[in-house]
Amino acid sequence: xxxxxxxxxxxxxxxxxSIVEVVEAFTIVLVVATLRGWxxxxxxxxxxxxxxxxxxxxxxxxxxxxxxxxxxLVIGVLLLLFGIGWLRKAALRAGGVIPLHDEDAxxxxxxxxxxxxxxxxxxxxxxxxxxxAFKAVLLEGLEVIFIVIAVGAGRGMLWPxxxxxxxxxxxxxxxxVIAHRPLARVPENxxxxxxxxxxxxxxxxxxxxxxxxxxxxQDLALFxxxxxxxxxxxxxxxxxxxxxxxxx
Amino acid sequence: xxxxxxxFSELFSMFVADARLTxxxxxxxGLAAVLIDATSLPPLAGGLVLLxxxxxxxxxxxxxEAKRRASPKSGSY
Numbered sequence: 001x002x003x004x005x006x007x008x009x010x011x012x013x014x015x016x017x018s019i020v021e022v023v024e025a026f027t028i029v030l031v032v033a034t035l036r037g038w039x040x041x042x043x044x045x046x047x048x049x050x051x052x053x054x055x056x057x058x059x060x061x062x063x064x065x066x067x068x069x070x071x072x073l074v075i076g077v078l079l080l081l082f083g084i085g086w087l088r089k090a091a092l093r094a095g096g097v098i099p100l101h102d103e104d105a106x107x108x109x110x111x112x113x114x115x116x117x118x119x120x121x122x123x124x125x126x127x128x129x130x131x132x133a134f135k136a137v138l139l140e141g142l143e144v145i146f147i148v149i150a151v152g153a154g155r156g157m158l159w160p161x162x163x164x165x166x167x168x169x170x171x172x173x174x175x176x177v178i179a180h181r182p183l184a185r186v187p188e189n190x191x192x193x194x195x196x197x198x199x200x201x202x203x204x205x206x207x208x209x210x211x212x213x214x215x216x217x218q219d220l221a222l223f224x225x226x227x228x229x230x231x232x233x234x235x236x237x238x239x240x241x242x243x244x245x246x247x248x
Numbered sequence: 249x250x251x252x253x254x255x256f257s258e259l260f261s262m263f264v265a266d267a268r269l270t271x272x273x274x275x276x277x278g279l280a281a282v283l284i285d286a287t288s289l290p291p292l293a294g295g296l297v298l299l300x301x302x303x304x305x306x307x308x309x310x311x312x313e314a315k316r317r318a319s320p321k322s323g324s325y
Binding site for chain 1: 251255259262263265269270274277280281284285291299303306307309311313317
């Protein structure tokens with residue numbers, strides 16, 4: 001039976017991270033649907049989901065062949081690289097150093113880009129639009145797959161993490177279909193901050209376990225790590241918000 | 249081929265968004281591994297170095313990037 005302290009962080013991290021990625025993919029699919037109709041948007045999305053499913057079916061069973069400590073170490077290091085990268089960017093955005101992610105602006109930019117591409121190329125316009133949807137869903141979907149594997153594989157939590165990601169997809173699709181516009185009101189940087197904190201905490205946890213560290217409190221250590229990363233990220237954002245004096 | 253190129257480029261940028269950040273995280277993991285495997289210290293000491301090292305790397309990386317962008321020499325991107 002699953003324990004909440006073990007499954008909760010995996011499901012939560014997969015759910016929140018997937019919301020961020022699916023919102024980004026949804027914006028591009030909506031651009032395609034708005035410009036060329038739902039047919040190329042759905043064909044591109046369906047083809048990408050098929051490729052993603054094939055990747056999971058082919059690579060999934062290979063995970064069982066990898067020794068657990070090696071799997072934890074490799075995934076832990078990748079999570080550290082990915083999670084701290086997200087947290088750094090979210091802290092810089094929260095501190096006003098780099099601009100916030102704006103789905104409305106991305107929608108306008110992608111619309112202009114796709115319109116120009118369709119005018120420039122001689123091939124079928126629906127084909128170009130479908131490829132745009134395909135690429136967006138494939139690229140964001142790869143990140144979702146990595147996150148699900150990363151937070152789920154170390155402790156046999158792949159199914160709960162997958163359910164978290166699927167719930168996020170369903171939620172974004174539902175809200176997107178109802179709103180029928182870019183989901184600009186999703187607090188993306190707050191989500192990214194939270195996910196960066198959780199992925200970094202998982203990264204330290206798995207890397208440590210992979211190296212042979214027996215963390216006190218077992219899975220509960222994850223919450224302590226997350227709290228420390230949260231405080232560090234918020235403090236860093238607050239510090240960079242002030243003007244920095246350059247000493248000569 | 250463009251799609252494949254984009255896929256690999258996306259995968260690369262997922263983990264190597266900033267070369268210096270990547271290098272310092274890997275160095276921190278390496279230091280923790282040496283402490284755990286090659287010294288008589290308890291493994292938890294290496295784990296603490298890993299945890300505190302990663303937090304320090306995050307903190308310093310955010311400050312460095314903010315300073316870099318505030319500097320008149322750097323162009324924003």
